[in-house]
Amino acid sequence: MILDSKKSVVFFGGGTGLSRILKSANKAKKENQNFVSIVSTFDNGGSSGILRDLYDIPAIGDIRKVLSSCVSNQVHNLLEFRFDSESFTPHTIGNLILLSCIKQNISIQKAIDSYREIFQIKQLVYASSEIPSDLILESNESTISGEVNINNFLDENNKIIDIRLKKSDVPANKKALKSLSDSNMIIFSPGDFYTSLIASLLPNGYIEKISNLKNNSIWLTNCNLSQKALFDQVNFFRNKLKGFLPKKIIHDSGCNLDIKFSKEFPEVIFVNKDLQSSEAGKHDLLKSEAFFKSIL
Numbered sequence: 001m002i003l004d005s006k007k008s009v010v011f012f013g014g015g016t017g018l019s020r021i022l023k024s025a026n027k028a029k030k031e032n033q034n035f036v037s038i039v040s041t042f043d044n045g046g047s048s049g050i051l052r053d054l055y056d057i058p059a060i061g062d063i064r065k066v067l068s069s070c071v072s073n074q075v076h077n078l079l080e081f082r083f084d085s086e087s088f089t090p091h092t093i094g095n096l097i098l099l100s101c102i103k104q105n106i107s108i109q110k111a112i113d114s115y116r117e118i119f120q121i122k123q124l125v126y127a128s129s130e131i132p133s134d135l136i137l138e139s140n141e142s143t144i145s146g147e148v149n150i151n152n153f154l155d156e157n158n159k160i161i162d163i164r165l166k167k168s169d170v171p172a173n174k175k176a177l178k179s180l181s182d183s184n185m186i187i188f189s190p191g192d193f194y195t196s197l198i199a200s201l202l203p204n205g206y207i208e209k210i211s212n213l214k215n216n217s218i219w220l221t222n223c224n225l226s227q228k229a230l231f232d233q234v235n236f237f238r239n240k241l242k243g244f245l246p247k248k249i250i251h252d253s254g255c256n257l258d259i260k261f262s263k264e265f266p267e268v269i270f271v272n273k274d275l276q277s278s279e280a281g282k283h284d285l286l287k288s289e290a291f292f293k294s295i296l
Helices: 016-028 046-055 061-068 073-079 093-105 108-118 147-153 174-181 193-201 206-211 227-240 259-264 285-295
Strands: 008-013 034-039 124-127 135-139 143-145 160-165 183-188 216-220 248-251 269-272
Touching: 008 016, 008 174, 008 193, 016 034, 016 061, 016 193, 016 285, 034 061, 034 174, 046 061, 046 093, 061 073, 061 093, 061 108, 061 124, 073 093, 093 108, 108 124, 124 174, 135 147, 135 193, 143 147, 147 193, 160 193, 160 227, 174 183, 174 206, 193 206, 193 227, 227 259
Parallel strands: 008 034, 008 183, 034 124, 183 216, 216 248, 248 269
Antiparallel strands: 135 143, 135 160
8 A cells, every 4th residue: 555655644542552553663664654643641540640630731641652662762661661669659750751841831732742852753642632631431330430440340241332521622632633634544553442542532523533534544453352342342433433434444353253244334344463462462563563564
């Protein structure tokens, strides 16, 4: 597939899943291609949650992870160093540097750009929104608030009705929205489906914009999903994005999907591909690099 070098490939997702596939994608990227990452900012756990409460800022942990995937191994290890002393637990050096950039620049996006300049990161990284908010999940059993509680609650047997932001007026990052207009491919990353991938799409503007684009679009689902979990996630994705589905969905849920997939989602090409690493649930860096070389 030949992409227009004047346009960008836009990635959506959260910290762990997106940052891992970006390492592979960056190695496969051609010299004249541009990557843009739009990263969820609604985590309320760990260092991100503490800093959110103290400074009333969006969550920065996932952004830091994505930025760390774009630097050398030596700098990556520095930024990802996590303190274990009582005074600084559980903060990473990268989070504290990013926080200092926010305090100097006020705007989280200006802070990200300053951080990129400090560490000479060429790739564009956008906060999905510059307004802090919590996630709300509605299931057949109850309503759950906050990413930590939602992740503890999620189970394949629970019917998820909806996930949304607690504040209804959270706007998408304007620069991130503009990047979609200037793109010719969208890649939806693996990771926590509801609290990372879907969360990154929730600010007002993204769903409407994506559903009206004619871009190539690919979703790399999580490794080792059962066919039931895959079906439920694809169905939820379609409902949440007002009927939109990526043109290709990459999965490893079995070569022969149930006939219900082709009947329910005839517009999607499901591609069975082994991208699993030796670490359970993680995409292999070399396999993913080979995959990105085939599509970029």
